[in-house]
Amino acid sequence: MAILEVRSLAVSFKGFRAIDGVDMDVERGELRVIIGPNGAGKSTLMDLITAKTRPTSGSVIFDGADITGLDISAISSRHGIGRKFQGPNIFGGMTVLENVELALKGHGTLIKALFYRRTRRTLELIAGALERVGLYEKRDLPAGILSHGEKQWLEISMLLAQSPKLMILDEPTTGMTAEETYKTGELIMGLSGEHTIIAAEHDMDFVRQVASTVTVLHQGKVLAEGSIADVERDPRVVAVYLRDDGLESGEGGRA
Numbered sequence: 001m002a003i004l005e006v007r008s009l010a011v012s013f014k015g016f017r018a019i020d021g022v023d024m025d026v027e028r029g030e031l032r033v034i035i036g037p038n039g040a041g042k043s044t045l046m047d048l049i050t051a052k053t054r055p056t057s058g059s060v061i062f063d064g065a066d067i068t069g070l071d072i073s074a075i076s077s078r079h080g081i082g083r084k085f086q087g088p089n090i091f092g093g094m095t096v097l098e099n100v101e102l103a104l105k106g107h108g109t110l111i112k113a114l115f116y117r118r119t120r121r122t123l124e125l126i127a128g129a130l131e132r133v134g135l136y137e138k139r140d141l142p143a144g145i146l147s148h149g150e151k152q153w154l155e156i157s158m159l160l161a162q163s164p165k166l167m168i169l170d171e172p173t174t175g176m177t178a179e180e181t182y183k184t185g186e187l188i189m190g191l192s193g194e195h196t197i198i199a200a201e202h203d204m205d206f207v208r209q210v211a212s213t214v215t216v217l218h219q220g221k222v223l224a225e226g227s228i229a230d231v232e233r234d235p236r237v238v239a240v241y242l243r244d245d246g247l248e249s250g251e252g253g254r255a
Helices: 042-049 072-078 096-105 110-114 120-133 148-160 178-191 204-210 228-233 235-245
Strands: 002-013 016-027 031-035 057-062 081-084 166-170 196-200 213-218 221-226
Touching (some): 002 196, 016 221, 042 057, 042 166, 213 228, 213 235, 221 228, 221 235
Parallel strands (some): 031 213
């Protein structure tokens, strides 16, 4: 059963249709990857789902509720949708643990944030989130000294502490080494099922590693959808996205 239903979603900016009638269903516990050339509308689609941008038309149904254009805080705290943006967004002068705690403190209403208190339960949530991403042993270190990949994992742990139903990850492997990228893929696959995950990504090795279903966007529309094998064989996808990097032959690398 679909936990996320996107129906005829569209948004225009000064006459330009950045998203143009997108339909997409994501099953509960699924790991969906969205790919497409730069400007295809990947980040804009995520903006619409998370209410960062209001649609011109269409709807977003999440877990049976119409969340189209709701307040961002309601999307996060009431409906359990969390988003990680492309670059790591952390406080380098704070410890790893304090970064996760800050994300937990700021999750929800202003009243909850004002009356936040550190409890055994919150520390357990933080510890569990850090253990999942392999950073628990570094919990007391300044976040600024972490490697780039570790900073990305820290931000994923900041989402995990909020126990989201849906995690939206915008290019989670940007700037990572091949080893970090593979480890990120292992991490994200381990989280799927427990969480529904949508990831927009350019690294095709990562996409091949993790994706059960791939949605390809082009010029704001769904160009193709299916398994990674089906998508890579689709001549339309090869023509507009994969051919430029020679990836239609199965070579690795970033697209």
